[in-house]
Amino acid sequence: MTSVVAAPEMRRPRVTFPHVLRAEWLKFRSVRSSWLTLAVTMLLVIGLGALFCAARAAHWPPRDPAEAFTFDPTRISLAGTFLAQLAMGVLGVLVVTGEYSSGTIRASFTAVPRRLPVYVAKPLVFAVLSLVALIPTTFAAFFIGQQLLSSKHINTTIGAPGVTRAVVGAALYLTVVGLFGVALGWLLRHTAGAISSLFAILLILPILAQVLPSPWNDDVSKWLPGQAGQAIFGIRLEGVSFTPWVGFGVFCAYVALFLLAGCAVVMRRDA
């Protein structure tokens, strides 16, 4: 009798890290919301950047001369990043919590019972995809923004000191915010909880910190994850923040810590 289900031609199947990476890539690309959220991120970075630059150019010079002094053409062309970070954070959360809410996590961990390969592959695939999509996006936002600012001759060039770092840095920052979302997704498993935690850390904490009496407010602020990370795309630095790479390093360290904590939990917890 011939077998109904046997697969004699199958190569010896085995779980390897490259296989798991491929599976994670398939998971990411086979859900519509991944692409939708990524597209929204790109749109926000480019669209808002252009909007801010156009508005600034239309109202130049500013009424307050001090504003003209602190004006940073790179930063304003990348201003969309502030809103786009929320979309990117949501995407990071969803690639994990989407598995928990749908129960896919059981299928994933049944296929890869050691779990660690899945845990590592997911942020890795996410980071590569995010950078591939967002580095061109931030460059586009920069060039479009400078084009709009050039009407008032207040634009800068990509070759100016720190500009390339800031443009690439915005993409790096958005990617790490996404990874922050991934970590919170692993830790909390629930979409709503993870997203609100992320927003609280990125948006609410800075407001609370400013309520503290001076100089504590600035001392605390610069150590907050979002503030530290955003140093990478600031050109003219306010005295209270870290230098670009140090700030970004602090941000990455926070996220790495959350990822490590998530890993410890996921490896032990019932799926």
Next chain:
Amino acid sequence: MIEAVDLTKRYGDKVAVDRLSFSVKPGVVTGFLGPNGAGKSTTFRCVLGLDRPQRGRVTVNGREYRDIAAPLHEVGALLEARSVHPGRTARNHLRMLAATHGINKRRVDDMLGLVGIEDVADRRVGGFSLGMGQRLGVATALLGDPQVLLLDEPVNGLDPEGIRWIRRLLRELAAEGRTIFVSSHLMSEMAQTAEHVIVIGRGRLIADASMADVVAMASGARVLVRTPHRDVLAGALAEQGHTCSRVDTDGLEVVGASAAAVGDIAFAAGVAVHELSAQAATLEEAYMQLTAGEVEYGAAALDTSVEPR
């Protein structure tokens, strides 16, 4: 071969599985029976390494599930709870699981065909009926061509045609020498497919025996005898210490006696016998007795394969 030794799993202070030991032998269909909430799904989750037991262990082919290099190739599982992203198509769900093991696309297509959902393979799973979802689950379980299959309530949500399909598939898979461990809360379902049954209730082992043994042990010996002189025979049986009850207009049901003994008593009493037959309990009755009377039919009385301590 699946082997559980002293398996204990608690969720908070609720004990889901309590010192459960059993072994599932290769090459036969073993039914895993118990009322809803008895701990069947928890046991499966422990087998698959999804949940970590507080005590004891469970192994597949001598290894813990986590230590298997190609788990989908060794063990196929259909879990009761759905485990597919509603926004993903059936084909993509299988392809992403296949990818973890380097299983090719053709195998995915073959499995979609085998379970009969190739027409909807590129639709998103969110719109699937329970039956289609169940078929996708079976395709998932068979994806790696595993020797061991764990199926949690596979007929749930299937229409009669689907139920027949599952039964035939299970028999075919068993005929190929695969180990099949299939759970149900319905004894009648098991009667169609399983040779051996493991019965649990409230997380504890109640029975681990062949289907025939379970029926025999649970029912006890009962004999139906029909006679025109029922009262005379009832008196004679009572004298010999047998209890009996009246059935229909001319029948007596005798508990705890063989047909031969009842025939001898009737002959000695000079009573004509029109019918004399040993009665087997139906599977459903046997199962109800087993799960209702945990004290009376404790694991110790029926258990045939628990490891010596």
